[in-house]
Amino acid sequence: MFDQLKKSRPKLQEHWGKYANYYHRLEVPAKTVLLNEGDISKKAYYIEKGCIRVWFNNKGKDVTFQFFFEQESVSSLESFKKSIPSQVTLETIEPSVLYWIHKKDHDNMMKELNAIPEVREQLSDILLDRQINYMTHFMSFIKDTPKERYVNLLKEKPHIIKRIPQHYIASYLGITSVSLSRIRNAVSK
Amino acid sequence: MFDQLKKSRPKLQEHWGKYANYYHRLEVPAKTVLLNEGDISKKAYYIEKGCIRVWFNNKGKDVTFQFFFEQESVSSLESFKKSIPSQVTLETIEPSVLYWIHKKDHDNMMKELNAIPEVREQLSDILLDRQINYMTHFMSFIKDTPKERYVNLLKEKPHIIKRIPQHYIASYLGITSVSLSRIRNAVSK
DNA sequence: TAGATTTATTAACAATTGTTATCGTGGCCC
DNA sequence: GGGCCACGATAACAATTGTTAATAAATCTA
CATH class of the missing domain: 1.20.1280 (Monooxygenase)
Known part of the structure; x- marks a missing residue:
């Protein structure tokens, strides 16, 4: 499942791998809604095959926010982490093979992973990279x-x-x- | 210096307060450049009084990215954390009273703070909140x-x-x- | 205080994007 | 295979924003 990760961040995979049994395989057709805008997210997804579109409703039209592909983790971050209503809908574009983890298990896993300094560093690196990507994409919206x-x-x-x-x-x-x-x-x- | 923080996050202030001597007071006039686009950031700032504008050059015009005010920390995140050239310039708008911390000290401080589970949680909460604010602001750019x-x-x-x-x-x-x-x-x- | 600089408003015109509608194509389901 | 629906292209017109320039007001500085 985490083969790809193994190549890029072996140390992280070594520890993360222990939690593989927390993840549940899920195979879904295209246009499957994984989370509805307004609902509270209890699951995070890892994409093995396929892609997911994150979008929200704006005055009756749907506005796409982001795309996610193979080997990426997806959730409605604010909803999943803070248990508040999601601002976005998660929906597959193609038929997809996903692995999902329940929030309870995820919290538990993160607590344990964060206790290991070297893993904690790698995890916060990932978060930082995501934030930088975000910022770069945002900047292009302002300037271009x-x-x-x-x-x-x-x-x-x-x-x-x-x-x-x-x-x-x-x-x-x-x-x-x-x-x-x-x-x-x-x-x- | 961290009086305001004390009210909102007492537990964090209790630990953070120990590092007050890492911070250096700096009083500057309006329009002072704290970091130039393209330079590598070695300092993070905490605003006691005044405000800071984060901007970047786009085809000769400056484009404002964010504003920061009292009791907020400011840095060119990607440059400060990864020691890469900054995409943005940091500049005061008003005469300001700032406290700055050197990257070396900051790294050291964060390493120690992150080792304390309850503090680590609060710090990652702050990061998460920042990311959510970011996202919300970004969404308004797409939809409005x-x-x-x-x-x-x-x-x-x-x-x-x-x-x-x-x-x-x-x-x-x-x-x-x-x-x-x-x-x-x-x-x- | 006087002059210079910065900041904000307005006008006229060009360029871009949105809106609505029509049409054609291709894929998909029954 | 036939019909339906999703998708993309294009046209015509409306609405919005950018560009350039002139002017006025406010602020800074010597």
Whole structure:
């Protein structure tokens, strides 16, 4: 299950591996809702195969917030950690193979893992990296135009453009699918 | 120095207080640059009085990313923690009274603080809250129009609008000062 | 205090994006 | 296979924002 992790962070995998029995395999079709906006999250997911879209409802339209792929962990962070209603919905885009862990087990696991200094450091490194990615993505929203954001996405994360339906990408870029279609047309010339 | 913290998180203050001698008082005028974009951060700041603007250069224009006020800690997170060039500049807006801590001391302090389970939990709570704030702010960028963002800011953080020059607020909202001026005109009617 | 600089408002025009609607294609389910 | 639905492209028009420039007001500084 954590084979990929083994390569990048062997020390973490060594300890994390002990908790493999906390995780439950789950196979679901495309467009399966894993958590509804407004509900309180009790599960975190690890993606073995497939992808998940995080989105929320804005005045009747859905707005995509993030995409997650293989070997990534996904949850509605604030809801899962603080047991408050989720601001977002989690939904698969493709048929997916997931592993989920219950909050109770996760809390227990984290408590034990955090007690080990070297593991604690690696875990907080992961959190930090996530926050930096977040910030970088956010900065591009402030400084770039929609066209620039599309061109950047095409350059830096082509797998997203290849794999995700276009109207999801449009809302991820903060524009309508009509506008994205125009931009694609302009870029290709 | 940490009087305010004492009220909100007494347990944390009790332990953090021991490191007060790591912090150095610094009094600076308005528009003092504390860290330049591209430099590697070696200091983190705590604001006793005044406010700090975090911004970056985008094609010759400065774009404001965040504001920080009294009783908040500020650093270029990714630069300070990973010793990489900063993506942002830190600059005071008003004459300010700050306390700074050297990275070396900070690392040492955090190592010791994180070894105490209850303190570690509070520290990670603070990080989590910051990340949630971040996300909420980001979501408003995706879903709201500039006018809505201004109205929200007016409602939820009026202290920012009262205290910060308008052209900084404009770039914080992702628009030009001309556009903000028009929006203010329209809203007031 | 006087001059210089910074900050905010407004106008006119250009450029971009949103809205609504239509059309065509391709995939999927019964 | 037929019909339905999801998806993407395009057009026409409305609305919003950016750009540039001129001006006024406020603030800083010598």
